[in-house]
Amino acid sequence: xxxxxxxxxxxxxxxxxxxxxxxxxxxxxxxxxxxxxxxxxxxxxxxxxxxxxxxxxxxxxxxxxxxxxxxxxxxxxxxxxxxxxxxxxxxxxxxxxxxxxxxxxxxxxxxxxxxxxxxxxxxxxxxxxxxxxxxxxxxxxxxxxxxxxxxxxxxxxxxxxxxxxxxxxxxxxxxxxxxxxxxxxxxxxxxxxxxxxxxxxxxxxxxxxxxxxxxxxxxxxxxxxxxxxxxxxxxxxxxxxxxxxxxxxxxxxxxxxxxxxxxxxxxxxxxxxxxxxxxxxxxxxxxxxxxxxxxxxxxxxxxxxxxx
Numbered sequence: 138x139x140x141x142x143x144x145x146x147x148x149x150x151x152x153x154x155x156x157x158x159x160x161x162x163x164x165x166x167x168x169x170x171x172x173x174x175x176x177x178x179x180x181x182x183x184x185x186x187x188x189x190x191x192x193x194x195x196x197x198x199x200x201x202x203x204x205x206x207x208x209x210x211x212x213x214x215x216x217x218x219x220x221x222x223x224x225x226x227x228x229x230x231x232x233x234x235x236x237x238x239x240x241x242x243x244x245x246x247x248x249x250x251x252x253x254x255x256x257x258x259x260x261x262x263x264x265x266x267x268x269x270x271x272x273x274x275x276x277x278x279x280x281x282x283x284x285x286x287x288x289x290x291x292x293x294x295x296x297x298x299x300x301x302x303x304x305x306x307x308x309x310x311x312x313x314x315x316x317x318x319x320x321x322x323x324x325x326x327x328x329x330x331x332x333x334x335x336x337x338x339x340x341x342x343x344x345x346x347x348x349x350x351x352x353x354x355x356x357x358x359x360x361x362x363x364x365x366x367x368x369x370x371x372x373x374x375x376x377x378x379x380x381x382x383x384x385x386x387x388x389x390x391x392x393x394x395x396x397x398x399x400x401x402x403x404x405x406x407x408x409x410x411x412x413x414x415x416x417x418x419x420x421x422x423x424x425x426x427x428x429x430x431x432x433x434x435x436x437x438x439x440x441x442x443x444x445x
Contacts, residue, residue, distance in 0.1 A: 140176040196231035213365040266298030319429035349407040
């Protein structure tokens with residue numbers, strides 16, 4: 138192991154010999170460090186990763202954790218975890234050595250998040266706070282399970298937030314019909330909510346529907362994909378779980394409505410997406426519809442659990 142200076146380029150290079158997880162001797166070279174200190178920091182983090190040494194700062198271990206996790210989970214799940222960690226966890230712990238983080242550090246971090254308010258004076262939801270708490274605990278659990286950390290400091294602290302949301306709100310059939318009447322001014326919104334309400338599918342599943350997914354002759358819709366938004370772009374992904382792949386029967390009136398709607402789509406081929414709108418658009422449409430209909434606001438997700 139050595140850090141040497143490339144006099145020609147004026148940068149530093151690191152050369153490392155190490156044993157991989159199978160016990161084989163490997164070599165690693167990396168160039169382009171601006172200072173010797175950067176090169177040595179890289180060496181320390183690299184060897185910590187390879188030798189399961191937990192003696193590193195929290196920020197470095199988070200990179201190890203995410204790299205370990207990325208090949209094992211769905212990409213959209215990974216992006217969600219990464220976003221929570223970078224925005225809600227790293228700013229508080231990044232400069233601490235992971236092995237030095239104590240329960241009191243966790244309590245102070247929780248209190249900071251519990252005190253956060255937006256411009257309207259609203260704090261984070263209880264379920265979101267629990268999600269953030271669980272993510273931090275998962276990082277420490279990973280350190281304990283695979284990198285010889287002695288204990289998870291989160292285990293000694295009461296969890297913030299709560300695991301389940303407040304009781305779901307439902308629309309009666311009468312309430313939904315009032316809402317759908319308000320949606321008729323924008324056909325794409327009307328038909329999108331018709332599918333969501335009567336077929337009980339997830340929002341991402343509805344947005345991923347293509348012409349070939351709807352068989353009007355047998356009156357069925359095939360669900361085998363979903364839409365997730367990554368870096369401002371809609372991407373087609375697999376469904377939430379394997380069991381989410383299913384075939385849904387649709388009522389006669391909805392078959393007629395979808396036949397009418399599909400006929401309005403220009404050059405509607407087999408792979409044409411039927412609803413080229415975003416989740417944000419439909420949330421705004423939900424706000425508009427409940428205001429015009431004079432009914433209570435519910436979550437779009439809860440449309441799947443209709444009460445007739």
